[in-house]
Amino acid sequence: MNTQTTQANPFEYDAALNLPADMLIDWYIEDHNFARVLRTTRNVLINGHRGSGKSMMLIYNSLRFQKLRHERKQHEFPPQHVGIYVPCNTPLTHRQDHELMPIGQQVTLSEFYFVMAIVEAIAEAFEAAPVDFLAEDYIILADELRAVMPNIVINEASSVFTQMRRNVKNQLIILQQSLQQGILTEVEYNAVSFYSLVTPILSALKRTSIFKQAHFSILIDDAHDLNLHQKMLLNSWLTYRDHSVFSFKVAVAGLRTHNLRTLSGGTVLEGHDYLILDLEQPFQSEESNYAQFAKAVIEQRLAGVGLEGVAAENFFPQAPEFEADIEAANASVAQEYLKAKGWDNLSDLTTDQKKSVRDHVYKYGRAKYFRERKAKSNLPTYAGFDTLVHLSTGVIRNLLNPCYQMFDSLVSKNEPVASGIPTGTQSDIVKSKSDEAWEQIRRGLEKVVEGCTKEDADYLCNLLTALGDYFVKRLTNHKSEPRILSFIISEAESENMKFLENLFRIAQEAQLLYIRSGSSKTRGRREDYFTPNRILWPVLGLDVCGQHGRASIPSRELVDAARFKKPIKSDVESREHSEQLGLI
């Protein structure tokens, strides 16, 4: 959502579906690894919460946009991988009519709605992005449609997609009208299934001269919005082994808790039935994919408002005093380490020794700065592109949102934007957003998160407060990993986990917590790790850049923190040298 201003704000963060097409094409940053996965013929489940860019990715790869990209950027068209975009966050999906029927018919009606939506998406895609079908191709399509779509009237073969849409529309209107009538629910409609309608249409398209070598990707967006029957139907379709004609690319918010069961009572399995594309990426270092991606997004947006060639780091500069202080802290820590090791000069060291110095500085340099800040001083300055990237906690919308407000703030004061956002403005906006986040928590999440009781909201507030205190204590005291801002759960007892899972769900909905999957210390296995939204930490004076690693906290301590406001003590070692505190 944006405010009307005289200068266009390049950091718009509206829902992808509502963005103008040319804006989406100009702003989209293609990630090589993601693109490679999307172009496989295998099924893919795309995991990413709100704001991670999954809708944008699917829309960008849909046929209409493939055509627009061809016109604007000379991308290949017709493409080898044809994207059919099917949004699920629609009033059609949210209907509950099926519940008026016996259970068997519920599945039939649910499938009808879903299949109709896919057929409409196919027709709309080809209407919006016409391809040069030959006359024989149209005949192939028309013949197939007459066989599989009841009552379709195709007078001219070239109008085949228009007639498809008309037929879908008529069937849906008649059905929904009859569902609204009276009290009883007696409806008649031509039940269809994915295999009776969609598969033949796609197979017919593949027989045309244009698409003989093509593969069709059915891009299902917001699959978590489907009703239970539709989710199970989709899962059943994922087990279909033949990918010669089509495959599914399914975007889900929160794959961790997504229903993976099929209609037959089975389960779809990662690797066997689908690959995972996880948009919630590690973002800890400047070299991480996410950091590179974030930089590309910002610079692309700046170019769009006439600021070509402006580096993100320059547009969002770091505060010089802060940089100098960090340098000084790093140097001091390096010196202490050299002295402790009995090494004289950095330049005389071996490669391995130099690496150990760098590692030590990485661990303790920034920590020293944050620990030694004067007790009565204000909060640190939170500025600089790197800081903003870390604050976004790996979700691109969390980066764009404060950038949008920073830009807006300058424009509203009639200040020039070309030279970048002053560090003071950056820091003020960051701190105010941090305040806002805590304000929302204290005001009561039961008002904004579905299915959150007052009690849950209080528990979550306690838990996040305790985690904040824990990270502060760690920063002050921990010997080896003082700046950690993520955790894993140890001693995960089932009763505790049941309690915590509910709080985590609420926190995720409110975008206060991100749960990701990373490799565990047990090689080859994955484990969940939890990262509270880093926007929470500026008001506590924490180093939002964090460091690699995860604290291990027993489930019992998390539950006690939430229920009884007990402090989290686990894994907080005392340092050998006590230092003056004062982080706020």
Add this chain to the structure above:
Amino acid sequence: MISRDTFDLHLKGILDSAGTSQAMKTLWAKYQLAKDKLPADILSWIPKVDGNLSEHGILHIDNVFENAARLLSLSPEVGSDGALEVKPFCGVDIKPVEAFVLGMALFFHDTGNIAGRKGHAKNGRAIMCEVLKDVLKIDEIRGIDQVMSAHSGVAATGDPDTIKALDVAPRYICKEPVRIRQLAALVRFADDLAEGPQRTSNYLRSKGAFVITKPASHASNEKEERNIFHDYASITTVNIDKGNGRIALQYNINLEDNMFDPQKGVGREFLEPLLRMVFYRIKKTDDERRYARFYGGKLLADFHTTEALVQFYRNGIDIDTGLVPLVLNDLVVPPHSEDINKSTEWIKAQNPAYDISALFEQVWK
């Protein structure tokens, strides 16, 4: 979620719902007694008898019970008071006494390992009689023993088809018919599928604790070799997916950095025997699946496919090999037209007595 307790909940439920007969209540009491005694007295001691066995104790038995629950697709719904909220063994072709016999066989099937691996399938009866002395009736003992003894090894005739030797007709236990072969197939299959990291210790593996000492021969000295079974267990995940009719195996093989030094060949030395073991076990699992499906009746009829997927990692990061799952199923597509001679040869290969020449000799002898 299906867990170790799912089977017990269903067993109790089906015995409770079998009426108020004393016999059913007694069966549950017997089962409880076994559950109380076995872990402490027997199961927790099995690994200590032979440290190189992959785990056959409590964790393994829990895993086997869980597998049985998954093979039967038992619903895991439990109410807040712990009571089962669904009909026990709903949709499963099993009677109350059969469920009891199954549960007891699952408990005791590997207890014979306490006396050593060899012949352990047969030794379970003696242990059962000892542990539950004067508790089980003779028909119960015989039935349970039959079901569990076929889970490994060979029949008395030396035939690896151990289930063939069991009663075809139902055996009467507590005056109820019990289909021994079907239950035996289920026990065997649940046991065979009990693979995975729970059968080994990553810590001990990393310390080289699991080695096989090969005795000295005239050609070489005594030497220690890596116990590949433990490596295999650490990389294996078994998914029992009844709804889709499959057993889906997944192997996650993580390679350390030093395994990518082409000159040292450490990687290949590590990987090749492991992959051979993986492929061996894939085929074995598929063979066991078909075997279980043959004898398991309706209990196991749905499992028509074995799938296997091998994934490689370098220090926890995926290596993209482009491998798709290996699919082994029972599908036979009748050919559109077949060479009649080929069919003749095929029949002869199944049974040489059906060779036409041999038949002629018998007819006109």
Add this chain to the structure above:
Amino acid sequence: MATILVSFASWEPRFIMGVTHLIKSGGIDKCVVIYSTEYATRTAPNRTELQIVAREHNVELNEIPIELETSIASWKQLVQELPQYATGGIDVLFDISTAPREPLWYTLHILDALGCNMRWVYHHPGAYTKDWLSRNSQSPRLILKRSGIALPGKKTCIIALAGFDHERLAQLIERYEPIKCFVGRQTGNQLDNPSRNTGFNEAFVNQKEIEVFDFNCYDASNDAVQSLLNRLPIDIWEKYNVIGAALGPKPSAITMFKLTQIHPEMGLVYIPSGEYNPEYSSGIDLNKTSCGKIDRLVPLVLENLKPPSVPLVAHGADNLPV
């Protein structure tokens, strides 16, 4: 002809005071009280008192328990029970004062389908609590039988009549991600409206996709519905999947229901609350009772999506005082 009074039981004083007032005013020979099983204990005292009042005035009293937790449960219970008391041609007076919107709409739909002559009445409370009114909102859901005509390939447009709880509106917008949103904001200073509406401007005014206009949510007359229609661009019905929400004072639910009679392609959406404040409101202000008629309006045919060129056809006078 005597009238059947349909009401929805509540623990609020205005429920018992309002229904008692209606019974005492005469013309009621049967009273049907719908009550939620989830709040059965909380509403029991008022329902017991009502039984006494009904007996004293020779009014037959019937109760219909419904479960609010799911749409289908409350729908099925109402469909089963209401036809026993209401048939074609019967006059029904529906006291909507304390009816949650979802069963309110179901009741209207069923009575309309049965051919009843419907009037509605809404009793204003003396005051609302200064504390929270409701919380623990659940997932928004479309109303059965009034889910509209949704077509794939169309974006979503929301029409909302909003009251105190702008967080509900924000929840709706976040959920459905509409391309356009038309919000009628409650006017006036009654019941601390201005102070309760703080935050509304920051959240919604001057947002690109949201058009806010003042609207008197207490007025559910045909004229009010027409004026709402006049606020809306003609082409939204064809261009978008339209969802309507009544988040303001209760009569706004009548307005939205009437809108679906004219535009059945609009779906109604409801956001259930997990908790209601036991001290929700106090007293009753009988001087400010709102009321009206619900006509059997002729819906526009879908292909002919023009608003009526003449005021809505209504059979009978509107805004009749009770």
